[in-house]
Amino acid sequence: MDQQRIDKITEALYNYSASVIKEGILQYTSLEELLELSLYPIERTAFRAAWAAEHVLLANNNSKITFYKDAIISVYSKSNNWSVLRSYSKLVMEYLTLTDITQLNEIEFESILNKTFDVLENSECPIAVRCNCYDILCLLSAQHHWIVNELRHRIQLDLSINETPALISRAKKVTKKLERIAKT
Structure with missing residues (x-):
């Protein structure tokens, strides 16, 4: 992902309220980009991306978690950001509950x-x-x-x-x- 795209997504993550992000973040970015940004070196960006990914994945009866299990496990395994791990440990827990x-x-x-x-x-x-x-x-x-x-x-x-x-x-x-x- 190029820096200009990262900056655009970061701006949306930083500037919108929780309710807007939960309901409309996918207007600004894809779930795949949120998963990727969850490992971004700037902790605030990684946290906001992880938080948004968590809420998107947990929406609609967790229907997307199984499809994205590889990415979820990968981010969970690689991250050392406590804020990111809070979201991804919850996602791993939910995935294990569903499968x-x-x-x-x-x-x-x-x-x-x-x-x-x-x-x-x-x-x-x-x-x-x-x-x-x-x-x-x-x-x-x-x-x-x-x-x-x-x-x-x-x-x-x-x-x-x-x-x-x-x-x-x-x-x-x-x-x-x-x-x-x-x-x-």
Whole structure:
């Protein structure tokens, strides 16, 4: 994508309200361009593109997520921008909810798994991203039971460090799901 096109899309992302972006961003850019810009080196541009892509992909009963799974997994795996990862961890979580996890090939599975554990290992990880990562690992654990114990330990460690209401709430929900998975 050339710089002039990037500048035009960036202007639309920066200048319009959330409601306009959610409902009309595709008048200014394509979903493919938003996915590409989610890895842009200017953090604000990457964040706005990721946020817009998230809202476009989650519209209409998540009907586009499966079609764009390769791009979603790619951005999720490559990004180190917490704002971008907030949107893309949610997209990965939604994708895994919608699909049969056995349909993930080994590379996709490993990519999601490695990135998710890497994110959780980072002490700078924001709570919203951390909570989404719990759900991602919980969803993967239904097919790979060894993740259950790893995730339980991770949640316990996180709670011993930082007991925020959001973290406690999500940890309880995920722990209940893990108990059901462990029984199967």
